[in-house]
Amino acid sequence: MVDSSFFIIIRDIIPWVAIYFIINLSLNLEFGYLGLPNFGKLLAVAGGAFVIGSVPGLILAYLLDIYAKGLDYYEDNNYVVYTIFNEFLKSNPMLSISLLVLSLILAILAGAGLGFISSYPALRLKEDYLGMTLLAFAEIIVAIGINYKYPVNGTIGVTVPDFFAWINDANLRQLVVVGITSFIALVIFLIVNRFVNSPLGRVLRAIRDNEILAQTYGKDLVKYRRNVLIFAGALAGLAGGLFAIYVSSVLAVGYTRLNFTFIPWVMVVVGGLANNIGIFVGTTVFMVALRLTDIYKSYIASYLPFDVTWFTPLLLSIILTFMLIFRPSGLIPERPTRTLSEKEIVRILNSLKNKQ
Amino acid sequence: MIDPLIQTSIYVSLITIFASMGLTLTYLTTKVPNFSQGSFLTLGAYVGVYAQEVLDKSPLYFLPISFLLVGLYSFGFYKLVIKPLLKRGANIVLLMIATLTLNIFSFSFINIMASYLSQKFKISVTYVTFKKTDFLLLGFPFSFLAILLTTITFIVVLYFMLTKTKFGIAMRAAIENASLASVVGINIDRVYSFAWFLSGALSGIAGIFYGYYQSIDTAAGDKFLPIIFATTILGGVNSLFGTIPAGLIIGFSMIWLTYSLARYVSLIFLPLQFIIPLIIMSIVLIVFPNGLGGISQLIRTNLFKKQW
Numbered sequence: 001m002v003d004s005s006f007f008i009i010i011r012d013i014i015p016w017v018a019i020y021f022i023i024n025l026s027l028n029l030e031f032g033y034l035g036l037p038n039f040g041k042l043l044a045v046a047g048g049a050f051v052i053g054s055v056p057g058l059i060l061a062y063l064l065d066i067y068a069k070g071l072d073y074y075e076d077n078n079y080v081v082y083t084i085f086n087e088f089l090k091s092n093p094m095l096s097i098s099l100l101v102l103s104l105i106l107a108i109l110a111g112a113g114l115g116f117i118s119s120y121p122a123l124r125l126k127e128d129y130l131g132m133t134l135l136a137f138a139e140i141i142v143a144i145g146i147n148y149k150y151p152v153n154g155t156i157g158v159t160v161p162d163f164f165a166w167i168n169d170a171n172l173r174q175l176v177v178v179g180i181t182s183f184i185a186l187v188i189f190l191i192v193n194r195f196v197n198s199p200l201g202r203v204l205r206a207i208r209d210n211e212i213l214a215q216t217y218g219k220d221l222v223k224y225r226r227n228v229l230i231f232a233g234a235l236a237g238l239a240g241g242l243f244a245i246y247v248s249s250v251l252a253v254g255y256t257r258l259n260f261t262f263i264p265w266v267m268v269v270v271g272g273l274a275n276n277i278g279i280f281v282g283t284t285v286f287m288v289a290l291r292l293t294d295i296y297k298s299y300i301a302s303y304l305p306f307d308v309t310w311f312t313p314l315l316l317s318i319i320l321t322f323m324l325i326f327r328p329s330g331l332i333p334e335r336p337t338r339t340l341s342e343k344e345i346v347r348i349l350n351s352l353k354n355k356q
Numbered sequence: 357m358i359d360p361l362i363q364t365s366i367y368v369s370l371i372t373i374f375a376s377m378g379l380t381l382t383y384l385t386t387k388v389p390n391f392s393q394g395s396f397l398t399l400g401a402y403v404g405v406y407a408q409e410v411l412d413k414s415p416l417y418f419l420p421i422s423f424l425l426v427g428l429y430s431f432g433f434y435k436l437v438i439k440p441l442l443k444r445g446a447n448i449v450l451l452m453i454a455t456l457t458l459n460i461f462s463f464s465f466i467n468i469m470a471s472y473l474s475q476k477f478k479i480s481v482t483y484v485t486f487k488k489t490d491f492l493l494l495g496f497p498f499s500f501l502a503i504l505l506t507t508i509t510f511i512v513v514l515y516f517m518l519t520k521t522k523f524g525i526a527m528r529a530a531i532e533n534a535s536l537a538s539v540v541g542i543n544i545d546r547v548y549s550f551a552w553f554l555s556g557a558l559s560g561i562a563g564i565f566y567g568y569y570q571s572i573d574t575a576a577g578d579k580f581l582p583i584i585f586a587t588t589i590l591g592g593v594n595s596l597f598g599t600i601p602a603g604l605i606i607g608f609s610m611i612w613l614t615y616s617l618a619r620y621v622s623l624i625f626l627p628l629q630f631i632i633p634l635i636i637m638s639i640v641l642i643v644f645p646n647g648l649g650g651i652s653q654l655i656r657t658n659l660f661k662k663q664w
Binding site for chain 2: 121127128136147256263305306310314318321
């Protein structure tokens, strides 16, 4: 067995990286490839998380009819989730998995819907107004989450039912969550990478670089922008849902602009706009730095007269400022689009000749 | 004695006006919406916290200090980050990211300072309110009279400065057309520096007064930021004095409208305090993309046309 503390740290960092990687990929799609600065990334992320915080719990509440026992999913959340839901899910693996899949699909749909809503201003406003408007949209959804019982029990928050309660070994259960999160991130990376290297991806870049030219070639700007916002919103919604499942609770106050809009922006800019590998590097570097300070803060605390948690963001923001000034294209800059190799083109030409 | 609901509405409106005037100033000059305006407000508020908790003085004495300190902080950011970026021809999104970085920097900085203060002086640094040092004068809380006086002074001074002094006219010229203004010999850098200084300084004042309205924590200004944006947009981002009517509308909708709705219709409206201004903002953006300033400009140009 490897050093167990090292193992625990790795297990802690991987899902954070995976979840932020999905968020950053969606932001990169919007801004890096299409040139739409979405300063309301929090909107879809919070939407996805709120779905996970409410839908599976409410479904189970009706399924097990806890209301007949005088209990309420929100009022008696902790008791209901731990003693009734998780005990029930423990003996029903198939139901747990289908509930998980259903909830994630709903989170994706919620994200897509919110992406569609944000496309309304995005098609009409310029960068600066758009930034302020989308930021305000995100604040609205979080304010609703904080102030009302629905969807996520206001400031008290909800505990998410454990979809993997049927795995008896606690360690294994953790590993399964980490594995599934990373696997989904990998699949999304492959999909997005495929997407941006396709002719469709090149259209997006054309729109970003020269709107008028793209229009001249008959590309419908409105349609592309709306669809990309919906797709990116769906990804962010999924990331929000996965985050809620990983931390196994949803607390609306935790969904701040700083955590889910500004930090992703920083990661994307540091990593390199319009370069998915760069995004991965940026996400990993930032997340490892942030998580390690969070984990080791008690060790460093004795040497410094203030709370160390804030030291890393301070340092990272200074690094980012230098990068903005001296290397605005990021650690790994955008590369020219990969086209077919010379060999491939010759082969196609030959096959065409043969046909003639 | 006026209705306390109206009094609070006016008070919040005036805080909003201060902060959004600051935002509009930098927007007019460097054309970037400052995502960090909220942190300027928090910084100002913490100057007040230091005054009250450590020095045991009324935060109102520290208005000039907050004005200067936060002004210098904002000025420093312009000189160190925005100016080099502008020199390299950065586009608006890059500038927006720079202000977003400042937000992360300021938030961490404020948290570090706050935790340092709390460890060194054994004081509580979150959920601090200045209300305990407030007192009644002529039937009004002193903070209310103070903010009223400060606002009137600032608006008069700013108005005269922008319309009557040489520097103010140079500033307006730089706002209208920066390159043309520099051809005439106006020092654009000085104008921008001043705008950034004043932007921070006004938010610093707003920060001190914020403590008399709500308790202060390290995210106080960041929570208030969407309201500042809403006011600026409602006022028409290109109009400095458009923020005055806009601030009143936002302040009254935040306090008077929500509490009246809660009292007479349903309690369900009470948490909408922060949401109603944002809804108003969204409607304004969709119907009149130029805000209130745009409407007045529309009327003015139409009148002008009729006369000729």
